[in-house]
Amino acid sequence: MPQLVQSLGELRRALSTLREKKPGSIGLIPTMGALHQGHLQLVGAAADCDIRVLSIFANPLQFADLGECDDYRNYPRQLDQDLALLEGSVDLVFAPSVEEMYPHGVPDIWVRSGRMGEILEGASRPGHFDGVVTVVAKLFNLVQPDYAFFGEKDAQQLAIIRRMVEDLNFPVEIVAVPIVRSAEGLAQSSRNARLSAKGKQQALALSRAVKALSADPGAIDRVSEQLSAAPGVSLDYLKVVGEDLSEDSEPALVLCAAWVEGVRLLDAAPLE
Secondary structure, eight states, X not given: OOEEEOXXXXXXXXXXXXHHHSOSOEEEEEEOSOOOHHHHHHHHHTTTSSEEEEEEOOOGGGSGGGGOSHHHHTSOOOHHHXXXXXXXXXXXXXXXXXXXXXXXXXXXXXXXXXXXXXXXXXXXXXXXXXXXXXXXXXXXHHHOOSEEEEETTSHHHHHHHHHHHHHHTOSXXXXXXXXXXXXXXXXXXXGGGGSOHHHHHHHHHHHHHHHHHHHOGGGHHHHHHHHHTSTTEEEEEEEEEOTTSOTTSOOOEEEEEEEETTEEEEEEEEOO
16 A cells, blocks of 8 residues: 555655655645545556655535535545555555644635635635635645646636646646546546435436537527436536636636535536
8 A cells, every 4th residue: 555644744754755765756636535536547647757645635624614514524534445546556645634734723824716716616615715725735835746636527626726826836737637437427526425326317417518518618508407407406507617717708618516416516628
């Protein structure tokens, strides 16, 4: 199994040892755990890095009520399974506790995600992206990677992190990794484990809608109506936006969020 470290001190010592043994580039794969094939795609994308570090941390700051919610409490945690899945693929796994990352409780100093974090997913989950960019900034400072790998399914998150890197001058290159889908088209997500077989079939309506709009963004009204009427799907939003997430910019992305069996699911696609 890969080397597991769970404290900041252990992380610093392990990184120092790895840099001595394998000087070169460091790749960081930030995750919240409950790993699946989509995460392994991120790991594979980091294959050219000399040192690969994967973090596992369910960050309470990006959940409702700073983690005092069922969504956070029910988030799947399976560290032993995750480590077994990572056998031979990464050099280091950093899996800190909440107390290790936030020793004084909820931090006083945060990174703001601004306008980009207040729309779409941010409108439904106020403060979510502030929590995301705060923890990602911490991870960048702790690991000091040359490259960081993020999935295209969380397209809004990816756009915001790219803007954070640009605005705050982090010396990190952000690498976007395509979505991994099931044979039927469902975007891989840790939350899929909470869906029944019926729920997974119902959730396929999201991928069909995203695919249809990526080919024909002008069909937004028709496709939105179809998705809203799909059995078992409670639609939050289906939007065509630019790379800056604005609907007034040159169309570039399709973003979708909906609830199926009480589970919030995301999907996305670039325009064809």
